[in-house]
Amino acid sequence: MLTQQTALVPEPKFQSPDATSILQETPVIWASSPDYERARVGRVFNHRRPSRYPRGVIEATTVQDIINGVLLANQEGIRVSVRSGGHSWAAWSVRDDAILIDLGKFTCIEYDEATHIVKASPSTTGRMLNGVLVPLGRMFGGGHCPDVGLGGFLLQGGMGWNCKNWGWACEKVIGIDVVTAEGKAIHCDKNQNSDLYWAARGSGPGFPAIVTAFYLETRESYTNMKSSTFVYPISEYKPVMDWVQKVSLECDSSIEAVAVGAIDPATKAPVIIAHLVTFQNTAAAADASLQIFNDSHPPNCLVERMNKDTSLAKEYSDQCGANPEGHRYVAENAYLQNDADVTEVLRKAMTTLPEGSKAFSLWFSMNPTSRRPLPDMALSMQSDHYFALYTVWEHAADDERCKAWVRGIMKEVEPHAVGAYLGDSDFQVRQTRFWTDEKAERLMAIRRQWDPQGTVCGFLDRGDQSRTKGLANVTEWQS
Numbered sequence: 001m002l003t004q005q006t007a008l009v010p011e012p013k014f015q016s017p018d019a020t021s022i023l024q025e026t027p028v029i030w031a032s033s034p035d036y037e038r039a040r041v042g043r044v045f046n047h048r049r050p051s052r053y054p055r056g057v058i059e060a061t062t063v064q065d066i067i068n069g070v071l072l073a074n075q076e077g078i079r080v081s082v083r084s085g086g087h088s089w090a091a092w093s094v095r096d097d098a099i100l101i102d103l104g105k106f107t108c109i110e111y112d113e114a115t116h117i118v119k120a121s122p123s124t125t126g127r128m129l130n131g132v133l134v135p136l137g138r139m140f141g142g143g144h145c146p147d148v149g150l151g152g153f154l155l156q157g158g159m160g161w162n163c164k165n166w167g168w169a170c171e172k173v174i175g176i177d178v179v180t181a182e183g184k185a186i187h188c189d190k191n192q193n194s195d196l197y198w199a200a201r202g203s204g205p206g207f208p209a210i211v212t213a214f215y216l217e218t219r220e221s222y223t224n225m226k227s228s229t230f231v232y233p234i235s236e237y238k239p240v241m242d243w244v245q246k247v248s249l250e251c252d253s254s255i256e257a258v259a260v261g262a263i264d265p266a267t268k269a270p271v272i273i274a275h276l277v278t279f280q281n282t283a284a285a286a287d288a289s290l291q292i293f294n295d296s297h298p299p300n301c302l303v304e305r306m307n308k309d310t311s312l313a314k315e316y317s318d319q320c321g322a323n324p325e326g327h328r329y330v331a332e333n334a335y336l337q338n339d340a341d342v343t344e345v346l347r348k349a350m351t352t353l354p355e356g357s358k359a360f361s362l363w364f365s366m367n368p369t370s371r372r373p374l375p376d377m378a379l380s381m382q383s384d385h386y387f388a389l390y391t392v393w394e395h396a397a398d399d400e401r402c403k404a405w406v407r408g409i410m411k412e413v414e415p416h417a418v419g420a421y422l423g424d425s426d427f428q429v430r431q432t433r434f435w436t437d438e439k440a441e442r443l444m445a446i447r448r449q450w451d452p453q454g455t456v457c458g459f460l461d462r463g464d465q466s467r468t469k470g471l472a473n474v475t476e477w478q479s
């Protein structure tokens, strides 16, 4: 269906001989097509749809389609944007007047038994990848949401399963294939085109090329995953938060620890939840790992579920429940100072969620990963405490109320933060430090070197102005 805005998008004027032959090989869904709206936003997870209108959409199925998209854009002096899994909260793939290259139909998973390396296309999701790997006794610590695409996730760093102990998912990227802003297909790793390889691990949407494949180290999969979950009334906020933080430092390295402020869907009462998942190979080992939490948890639980069998499939399904499809979202986040009084800094965020929404606030333990020196790569911002707001609601009428709540919380949390994670950020609203200053400077220089014309849409700031300049890496509200 054409909207008023799409009707205003000018018809394409691609009439050069080169453009004509490209278009014969690689079809473009133009704004005038009845299929345009589906192609524009049909695979965008957030139903708070952007008022941005690409000139056309290529649903690539081959590397040549991706090259053709870039060549077409260069001939016409416009940009390309990229979509892998469509899970960017701020719909970064949807850009005005660009050619949107949607990689959803460009699929590949090839696992090498000898090296344990898997080659995967960027639209591959964590669920798809582990669906292939787990039966082979391997796994990859992809996103907690099963349907996040590897493309956006890995470029940002990737806060995957047990990131607290296993490190950033992008540390497992040993090489990438890309199509450059000139339209050339090349391979990048530590020995060749190493600056692009450096940038691909932490540039986020500022990556100045299009990744067509990731080469990933896999890890052994775990045959015994168990979880303990404790749900408390919000009146127990302080003892629960203090306890989870303390014990997450004392537990073993098999455990991922999270505290969540949420609204109980049945009673509509605010609750504070601690959820601990252990990755082990025997039931006894899993029980032993969780014991430290089970034995020490504060009294007055509403619900306690200890040592429950779980699996990636079960955890994925719970994540889908928390992030339902077809909803409107705002995500925000901060890395809190290591010595922050986390319980007090997050009190309002965890205990005053917008009424009637399905929002939740999360504290995610990142120590000891946060205390290790990182490999040399663009990703360079982290702290012991990851905090994120996932504000979820159904109706446009609640947009302003929910956005205002997020803004109010972030204004209060910001003074206690050292920076933020690209993956849960919207640069149109708020920018902050996403890298160390040295790495940010190097990243922006690599952007300009590999894409001097700004062909590949980069960071989407307010009004889409940042282009080859990139982000300033300073804290600044944009609207």
Ligand SMILES: Cc1cc2nc3c(=O)[nH]c(=O)nc-3n(C[C@H](O)[C@H](O)[C@H](O)COP(=O)(O)OP(=O)(O)OC[C@H]3O[C@@H](n4cnc5c(N)ncnc54)[C@H](O)[C@@H]3O)c2cc1C
Residues within 6 Å of the ligand: 045, 081, 082, 083, 084, 085, 086, 087, 088, 089, 091, 092, 093, 094, 103, 122, 142, 143, 144, 145, 147, 148, 149, 150, 151, 152, 153, 155, 156, 157, 158, 159, 160, 204, 205, 206, 207, 209, 210, 211, 212, 323, 423, 424, 457, 458
């Ligand atoms: C429900 C939900 C749960 C999430 N859970 C997690 C989580 O557990 N851990 C975590 O770290 N993050 C998580 N995220 C954040 C998520 O990782 C980011 O939103 C990420 O950008 C999604 O990647 P995508 O490929 O699906 O998104 P897309 O919207 O397809 O891509 C986002 C942007 O990344 C760039 N990009 C993507 N692919 C390419 C490519 N092939 N080449 C060049 N640039 C590319 C482009 O700028 C693109 O516009 C979650 C998001 C959602 C919606």
